[in-house]
Amino acid sequence: MSTRQQVLELLKNTSGFLSGQEIADKIYVTRAAVWKAIKALEKDGYQIDAVTNKGYRLKADIQKMSGESIAMYLSENGIGDELAVHYFENLDSTNDYAKEFSKTGIEAVFVAESQNKGKGRKGRDYYSPKGTGIYMSLLLYPDVEPKKATMYTCMMADCVCEAIKEVANMETSIKWVNDIYLNEKKIAGILTEGMTSFEEGKMSYMVIGVGINVYAPFDGFPEGIAKTAGYLLNDTKGESVDIRNRLCASIITHFYKKYKANDKSFIDGYRNKSMLIGKYVKLLTAGHDEKKTSKGYALVTGIDNECHLQIKYDDGSTDSLSCGEVSVVKY
Ligand code: BTN
Numbered sequence: 001m002s003t004r005q006q007v008l009e010l011l012k013n014t015s016g017f018l019s020g021q022e023i024a025d026k027i028y029v030t031r032a033a034v035w036k037a038i039k040a041l042e043k044d045g046y047q048i049d050a051v052t053n054k055g056y057r058l059k060a061d062i063q064k065m066s067g068e069s070i071a072m073y074l075s076e077n078g079i080g081d082e083l084a085v086h087y088f089e090n091l092d093s094t095n096d097y098a099k100e101f102s103k104t105g106i107e108a109v110f111v112a113e114s115q116n117k118g119k120g121r122k123g124r125d126y127y128s129p130k131g132t133g134i135y136m137s138l139l140l141y142p143d144v145e146p147k148k149a150t151m152y153t154c155m156m157a158d159c160v161c162e163a164i165k166e167v168a169n170m171e172t173s174i175k176w177v178n179d180i181y182l183n184e185k186k187i188a189g190i191l192t193e194g195m196t197s198f199e200e201g202k203m204s205y206m207v208i209g210v211g212i213n214v215y216a217p218f219d220g221f222p223e224g225i226a227k228t229a230g231y232l233l234n235d236t237k238g239e240s241v242d243i244r245n246r247l248c249a250s251i252i253t254h255f256y257k258k259y260k261a262n263d264k265s266f267i268d269g270y271r272n273k274s275m276l277i278g279k280y281v282k283l284l285t286a287g288h289d290e291k292k293t294s295k296g297y298a299l300v301t302g303i304d305n306e307c308h309l310q311i312k313y314d315d316g317s318t319d320s321l322s323c324g325e326v327s328v329v330k331y
Pocket of ligand 1: 093115119134136179189210211212
């Protein structure tokens with residue numbers, strides 16, 4: 001842990017003031033190093049009270065995303081040394097940045113406070129205003145065939161729900177393949193992108209991008225998504241202090257541990273959180289036979305171990321969808 005991280009951790013875990021000397025003694029550095037760390041944290045956006053004869057205190061209502069904080073929580077979770085966190089005030093798209101970074105061959109996480117050209121699935125835009133959301137991408141180099149990448153999207157969807165449960169104590173549902181819902185509103189989405197090596201028949205790299213509406217955007221949602229988009233929390237003060245950093249770190253931790261262990265246990269979790277099983281859906285994309293049903297509707301009967309959607313048409317015939325998009329219908 002860097003001196004900055006250690007100072008931040010101390011300040012976060014102390015409600016009152018800590019003098020420069022007290023901090024220095026606790027983490028075995030000089031007072032000058034503490035002062036330097038405080039200045040760096042302030043530059044990073046942390047608001048710190050500095051009072052003569054008392055010392056330093058972190059203001060309670062910090063709401064900024066911060067690479068330092070995320071890294072600190074990752075360290076607490078035991079994966080701080082394995083994954084570097086790259087934080088930006090603003091990027092066009094964390095996915096695009098991660099793709100560019102893949103030339104280094106280094107696993108990493110990219111987080112932005114806001115995005116100018118956030119990307120959603122199917123070429124859609126992803127609304128990414130500052131101060132209220134999480135926009136992050138995980139860059140990995142899995143040794144698998146490209147068709148297995150969907151499994152990682154589903155693994156991430158389950159991990160996002162698990163992290164929300166852990167940090168905010170809220171139950172969310174998954175709309176196959178990769179949308180997270182709360183009270184019938186979409187609060188998070190996942191966009192997995194990658195590059196395939198044709199020679200080796202496996203992925204050269206994979207970028208899993210996650211976007212979460214933690215709070216309502218300050219200026220509201222744009223008209224196109226205002227009816228369907230939701231958010232996790234109402235409160236931007238008090239209990240939710242630092243929640244975006246904690247949630248971000250929790251998602252990374254849940255996912256990275258499962259990814260490294262090749263742990264498939266997420267499939268049961270993914271299935272149990274599905275909001276589609278037992279519902280009639282309309283098939284919005286290719287990959288199904290429209291002639292099998294007069295209405296283009298199908299009943300979702302399950303999700304298999306490959307995370308494929310099992311459906312049954314009007315005529316009793318069945319199908320298994322590996323990708324695509326569906327919408328729930330009343331039928
Ligand atoms: C979707 O719901 O269609 C997927 C949304 C994915 C958005 C995230 S935000 C971080 C990452 N960077 C992007 O440009 N997109 C993903």
